Amino acid sequence: MPTGVHIRDPREQLFAAAERVLLRDGPTALTSRAVTDEAGVAKGVLHRHFTDFDSFVVDLMRDRVRRIDDQSAALRAAAGTGTVAGNLASALTDLFGSVAVAIVALVIFRDDLRLRLREAGLGRLPVLVQGMAMIRDYLTAERDLGRIAADADIDTIGLTLAGSGHLLFAGRDGTGPDADAVEAMVAAVLAAVATADA
Numbered sequence: 559m560p561t562g563v564h565i566r567d568p569r570e571q572l573f574a575a576a577e578r579v580l581l582r583d584g585p586t587a588l589t590s591r592a593v594t595d596e597a598g599v600a601k602g603v604l605h606r607h608f609t610d611f612d613s614f615v616v617d618l619m620r621d622r623v624r625r626i627d628d629q630s631a632a633l634r635a636a637a638g639t640g641t642v643a644g645n646l647a648s649a650l651t652d653l654f655g656s657v658a659v660a661i662v663a664l665v666i667f668r669d670d671l672r673l674r675l676r677e678a679g680l681g682r683l684p685v686l687v688q689g690m691a692m693i694r695d696y697l698t699a700e701r702d703l704g705r706i707a708a709d710a711d712i713d714t715i716g717l718t719l720a721g722s723g724h725l726l727f728a729g730r731d732g733t734g735p736d737a738d739a740v741e742a743m744v745a746a747v748l749a750a751v752a753t754a755d756a
Contacts, residue, residue, distance in 0.1 A: 569607055571597050573618050577657040585664035590614070612674050615664070619675060619684045622661065626653065626685065630692035637699035642706065642756040643748055646693065646719060647741035653692070654727035655734050658685045662724065690720040700756070710751035718747050 575597035579588050590611045594601045608614040633649045665672055665683055681687045694716035700706045722743050726735045748756070 568599065568603055569617070571599070572604055572607070572614065573621055576615075576618055577660075580657055580660035580664065585660060585667045588615075588664060612671060615671060616674050616678050616680070619661065619680055620678070622657065623680065623684050623688050626688040626692060629653065630688070630695060633692060633696045634699050637696060638703045638705070642697075642700050642752055643741055643745040646696065646744045646748075647737065649692065649696070650689075650719065650723035650726075650744065651734065651737065651740055653685075653689045654723050658689065659724065659728050661685045662728075686720060686724065689723075690716050693719050705753055705756040706748075707751045707753060715747060715751065719744060722747065 572593055576588060576593045579592045579596050583592070590601060590604050593614070594604050597603075604611070604614060608617065629649065629652060633645065636645050639645075662683060662685065665675065675681065675684055694712050697706055697710070697712045697715060701708065701710060701712065706712075723740070726740060726743060745752075
């Protein structure tokens with residue numbers, strides 16, 4: 559890229575490029591060179607905005623966690639509307655249909671990154687952990703509205719939905735499950751706890 563050309567929001571441009579590399583080529587292909595090549599910028603652009611490549615990846619994760627926080631607020635606001643299974647199926651598709659599956663693989667693949675993430679307060683599996691929290695918060699709201707049984711084990715259901723959602727989307731070579739399959743999985747998990755109003 560020629561010098562002197564202004565880049566609008568270089569951080570977001572680099573984050574978007576990293577997502578494309580992760581989705582297309584997997585976690586082993588994510589390098590600073592791959593990201594800057596994908597973004598169409600000089601390698602120095604990344605190092606001007608981030609201390610090193612791991613700090614770039616940590617900030618990428620922070621940004622994606624913020625997006626899940628926004629998604630979580632929207633899902634909680636949907637409590638009492640539509641169907642519980644439909645709302646959760648849509649949320650799981652948004653969560654795992656994006657780069658979340660690749661991020662989980664990236665974190666598992668790199669020991670040093672897990673340490674940096676813990677130091678940054680993001681936990682061991684960011685994105686997946688926030689996804690589980692989003693599901694639990696929503697289920698709690700639906701339980702308060704009477705659409706989920708009062709004695710439902712929200713934590714276990716949240717873990718089951720997040721884990722099952724991850725497995726449905728993982729290893730599909732870029733093609734996710736169809737909407738009916740996701741909703742069927744959610745309905746099966748909720749079968750014992752959803753009330754007639756759900």
